[in-house]
Structures are given as structure tokens and as C-alpha cells.
Amino acid sequence: MPAPSARRLSAVKAAPVADKRDAILRAAIKVFARSGFFQSQVADVARVAGVAAGTVYLYFRSKDDLLVSIFDRTMKDAIAEGRAALAGVTDPVDRLRRMARLHLDRLGRDRDLAVVVQVELRQSIKFMERFSSTHLQDYLNLIRRTIADGQAAGAFRTDVSANTAAKVFFGALDETATNWMLSRRKYSLSGEADNVVDLLIGGLGR
Amino acid sequence: MPAPSARRLSAVKAAPVADKRDAILRAAIKVFARSGFFQSQVADVARVAGVAAGTVYLYFRSKDDLLVSIFDRTMKDAIAEGRAALAGVTDPVDRLRRMARLHLDRLGRDRDLAVVVQVELRQSIKFMERFSSTHLQDYLNLIRRTIADGQAAGAFRTDVSANTAAKVFFGALDETATNWMLSRRKYSLSGEADNVVDLLIGGLGR
């Protein structure tokens, strides 16, 4: 933690910058969630953020950069949170359960963010110049390794590749989030985490 | 089945129209798959289809209508194929297996179609004026009912709602298809169907 003087200095110079950049990014999430990336206008983002249109370009290179920045921050946070949450947990099933809860918690806390991530991310993955898929790949790798470790530890069956299982796991969470985002009903998204994990661990068959 | 002469007559009048509409639709799938809907130009679709730009508007109301038509036809076909494939199959596990194979078969046969459906459909679901989500809902309902029937028949566990299970099932297939579509490697998508179903039925746990 910086000394008071340092904090004040940074408050005068850095913090407002971070604040405004953040305000614009939050405005972008709201606007993109409402209208979709391509149907949104930079001017709308600026208006919602309470700044002039030109100001957006003091903090972001382009409209694309707004979207990339949203994804970058979201995925980086997700991976960091995920790693932290798994820190002291050794039981493979618990590890998956924690990841599922985190995944749905994060999206469930901010419906706008969920909309943007669930609706626009896939688009962007397709167009590599817009979003380096690295982060998402990192996330899938995190799941895959967790499953592979569980297989090595004898907790998970080994006749299914960790790769396939990771995709099934991620897909299940992803679809659950998408359904929640599209649904009018206001049920708790994170409440679904345990159901999904139970099903995946125990299997649908009796 | 009509007599040859009748078929020739209809081929002279109806077929060319259907052919051109179809050519434009296939061109749209190719172009949208390459560049994404919003970054594609109607003129590109026309060029790929081998017609003039204006001709597109003889068969489709608008650029949006192209996308909607792709979805409509794909989903209608999917549901019809799905219903047909389940016709004589009673074993619940077999029914799910068939649906999974069909799902991945269809997308695996046409990578461009897979790209459009996996990348653009979600966007369009969000904007109901663009695509009535009815068809997709129908598809999810088909899965849900299949699972509920399996539960009633005692084949599937009943401590997980059919709704949750349907989302997990669809999400697993969906993510598998998306991953295949994005991957450079040319593995068979439909080959994944059995793995996914085995995992979902048996569960990841031992």
C-alpha cells in the first residue's frame, strides 16, 4: 500500500484517468449489452459515460478496442479468480464445483456483462484480429488440467479424454449462463452451479 | 412421386427459381461464415452467388432476411430430422445418442453453416425482432421431453430437473461444435457424439 502522499499524487493524476477509463468501459458494457456491438454507436457509449465522443478516443484506440478491453479484463479476472479459488483445494470434485460457482457467480452478478460476454465473445473469437483467443484458451486449459489432475488422482474416469470433458464442462456452464441471460425469470444463476456439477459428476444415467 | 413428364415440367418452371434462391442462400452462408454478418456486404453475397446485387432483393426482403432464412431453414431441418430419427427408438439413452449424432453430423457436414450458426445465432437470439427464437426453443423442448421421458421410464436419475439436464446436454454439444469450428485441426465432429453422450450418461466421477 502506497504512502499517503503517493496516494494523493496518484489520485490527482492516475486515479481520475482510471476512473474515466473505467466509466467508459462500464458504459460500453451497458450499451453493447442493450444493442449488440455492431448496432451500438461510440457516441452512445460516450453519452452513457457522461463524456464527449472524442474523449473515448483518449482512452481507447477504436471501437474494437472497447470490446477487446472488456473481454481482456473479464477473462483476466476470471482466470486470476479461478486460480486463487483453487489455491488450497485439493479434492478434484470440489475444485470443479468451485470453478463452476465462480463462473456463474461472476456472470450472475452483472447481467449486462453476461450479455456481452455470452453474446459477443463468440463472434470475437472467430475474428482473431479483434480478440486474441489466448485468454479463453487459458481458461479452457485451466479446466482441462483440473480434470486431468482428477483423473490422475483416480477421482475421474479415464476412458474420456480430459479435453472432451473440459469442453462438456465449459459448454454446460456456458449454456446455463446463456439461458439465464435470455430468460425473463429472475432466478439465481449461481444457484445452478451445484446442479450442473452434480449432473456432470454423477452422470445422467442411474 | 410424379411421373417423369410432370417432373420435367416442374423442373422447367419451379426449379430455376428455387435454385437461384438456394444459390444466394448458400453464398450468404459462405460469406457470413468468412466475415461475420455485420462485416459482410450484400454485394459480396451476390458476387459469390453469381448474380447482380439487385437480384438478392428479388428473393429476400433485406440483408437481415438472409440471416433469418438461414436460421429458419437450419432449425426447421434440425427439428424435422430430429423427430424422424427418434421415430422408432424407444431406449432413452439411444434417443439421446441419436440426437447428439444428428446435431454434430449436421454441423460437421458443412463447416460454413456451422460457423454461421454457432457464431451468429446467439447474437440473433438476443434480438428477437431479427429471429424468432421459437425454433431454438422447440429444439430445446425436444431434448427436454426426451430426458423427461427417460426419467419417467426409470432410465435417468430424477434428482436433476429435465430442464437443467437439457441445457447441459445442449451446451455440451454446442461447445463441442464451437470448438471444432474454431479449431484448425480437421478431426471428425460427429465422432465426438458418442464420447459426449457417454460422459453425460455415465458421469465424470467413478
Added chain:
Amino acid sequence: MPAPSARRLSAVKAAPVADKRDAILRAAIKVFARSGFFQSQVADVARVAGVAAGTVYLYFRSKDDLLVSIFDRTMKDAIAEGRAALAGVTDPVDRLRRMARLHLDRLGRDRDLAVVVQVELRQSIKFMERFSSTHLQDYLNLIRRTIADGQAAGAFRTDVSANTAAKVFFGALDETATNWMLSRRKYSLSGEADNVVDLLIGGLGR
């Protein structure tokens, strides 16, 4: 009157041609009256005429030609009718009265024609490539000469040029027709003729 055989021949060859050309022209009047020349489409004219779009071009060189043909025929008829109506009439006031009645009668009989003539003719006069203003000039000359004759005969005052008086006379009829065409009320247009002439002859002052 031609012999029956001649009539049949002409009915087979010439008459249908004239009929179709006429049908298209009448359709054009109706369509142009409803939407205005520039906002009308050749396809609409064809549909109203009950022919295919391409057929219009068998009888008219272009869309412009449709408008020109409407004006040409209308003005030619008007002048011919006007000359005929003045044939045996020598009293200058009677001559003006007859011209006014004819003018308003003609437009009053066919509201669509009135709309096209009153609304589109002025446009077209401005663009000489579209309509040779000769016909309208001929019409104004007919009025001017009638007034000049009346002046020479001592019936009309001579301290106003026949030219100015002709414009006032035509303008009064023109505005009366325009007002009638735009008005919702269904009063008789030709009934206005005498009022207008009385006013112009007698003057507004006491």
C-alpha cells in the same frame, strides 16, 4: 365508318395497339396522380394497366415519355377544343366565358388528370428536355389573342396589356383548379367558371 371487314382487320391489328397504349396512359395518370411522378414506379403503372413492366417500353420510350405524352395529349386536346368552342362566338366576353368553362370542365371531369396537370406540369415546364413548353405557350397565346381581339373590338379596356391580362386570366383559372383539386369538398369545378369570369370582367371594385 369503315366496312365490317376493315374494322375486323383494324381490330386485330391497330385497335388493340391503341387500346393498350391508352390503357397504359390512363394508368399512368392514375398512378402519377396518387404518388407524384418521381415517387411513382413504372412497375406500378404497368400493374394498374394490367400489363407486364416490359410492355410499357413497347409503347413508350421511357418513364419521362409517359409524362410528356400525358401533357401533349391534354394540351393538344385543350387547344383543339378551345378553338372549336370559339368557332362561331364573336362576343369577346362570351369567348372568355367559353374558354373558362372548357378549362374547368376538362379538369373537373377527371380529377386524376387535374392532379397530374396541376401538380406535375409546372415541374415539367421548368425542364425543357422533359416537356416542350410549346403547347402551354400556344394555350396562353390563344387567350392573349382573344383578349387582344376584345380590346380591338372596344369590349375590353386597353390600359392593361393583353399579355398581363392573359396571365391574370390563366392564373385565376389555374389557382381555382388547384384549389378544387386539393380540397376535400366535392363542389363542381366548372360551376366556378362564371364567377371567375364575372369577377375578372367587372372588377373587384364597385
Added chain:
Amino acid sequence: MPAPSARRLSAVKAAPVADKRDAILRAAIKVFARSGFFQSQVADVARVAGVAAGTVYLYFRSKDDLLVSIFDRTMKDAIAEGRAALAGVTDPVDRLRRMARLHLDRLGRDRDLAVVVQVELRQSIKFMERFSSTHLQDYLNLIRRTIADGQAAGAFRTDVSANTAAKVFFGALDETATNWMLSRRKYSLSGEADNVVDLLIGGLGR
């Protein structure tokens, strides 16, 4: 009248905006006069105004709005000017004479404006969604009331309705203006005002 400093301030802020809007409107009058509304391009208006095409849309909603704005301003000015000019004048004949002079003065000062008003206004009246005919109706009402007052005051004959007389009066001025606008000769339009009024008051007959 504001103090110089205040004027300078307002000149710095308000004037440029008004100037640009005005420049575009004047350009539109020039371009529409040359080619007609439908054959003019917004890009031409912009080029003549010395701005980029997109700039037009910062000041006007659409191409239609340009035309409507021209009419609105012209008619509003005409009515205001007319009312002002009649303020202290009581003699009915003088009142009509003043209105006629104003009418022809205004159009005679700006031939382009005259072209647009005389040629395009009628079109627009026909299509009410494009131009609320209210203003023109107001103008006609002003004339009608002036005539009716003159009748009540015993200056004008009463065996002709004020309504008919107003149309004749307006039509005479309108046609005079149209003829001047179309004519190549450069005579003075406002010089015609007295001739027209004399004729209308005194009547063509002896």
C-alpha cells in the same frame, strides 16, 4: 439592440451555427432551383454550401427536411411581412396593392427562391406528410380576410364570394410570378404588381 461586446460574444458562438445552417439552406435553394428537388443530390447541396455531405445531416433531418425548411421559412416570412405591411393601412385597395407588391417583390429579389417556391411548392402541398399546407392556407386566409373586410367596408362588390376573389387574386400573382421565373427576359417582377391589381380592381370590361 445589444451592446457591441454582447454582439461579439453571440457572434462567436451562435452565429457560426446559424451561418452554416443558412449556407446549407441557401445552397439547397440554388441546387433545387437548377435541377428540381428529386433530381438534386444532397451531395450537390453540400458541395455548393462548401461542407461535407454528412454535415447536411447535422442541421437537417433528411433531404425532405431541406425542402420543408425552405417552404416553412419563406411562408413564415411572407405572412409576417404581409401582416406588418398592412399594419397602418386602412384603404382596402391599398391593402391589396401592398400585398401584391410584397408578394412579387419577395420572389423578384431571389429568382432561385422563386423557382423553388413556384415549381416545387405545389408538389409538396399535394403530399401533406412533406409540407403542412397550414402556412399556405394562412396566406390565403390573410388575402380572404382582407377582401372580406373591403366588402364589409363597401369598397368591393359583394356579389362575388371573398373566397373566389382570394383565389383569383392569388392565382393572378402566382401565374405572374411563374411566367417571370420561366421567361428569359429580365423585366422587373415587382413592376407588374400595380398592373395586376388595377386589372383586378377595375375589371377587364369597360
Added chain:
DNA sequence: TATGAATGAGCCTTCATTCAT
């Protein structure tokens, strides 16, 4: 830093006209 007026490239869509049948 912040503004927001101005820019102008870009694109969907229309529709007069043509021409193979």
C-alpha cells in the same frame, strides 16, 4: 485533457431499363 462539430468513406436498397424466352 476535453470537447463536439465536421468529415467522408462506405453500404443497403431501389428501380428504370433490358432481353432471353
Added chain:
DNA sequence: AATGAATGAAGGCTCATTCAT
């Protein structure tokens, strides 16, 4: 003569981005 599917040029309008203030 008649059709109507096809053409493709044209233009209104949008909006990401810039830059003078």
C-alpha cells in the same frame, strides 16, 4: 407482341474517427 426476371448504376444516410479550439 408480351413477359418478368435480371441487371447495376445511383444516392440517401450513418457513424467511426479526427482535430481545431
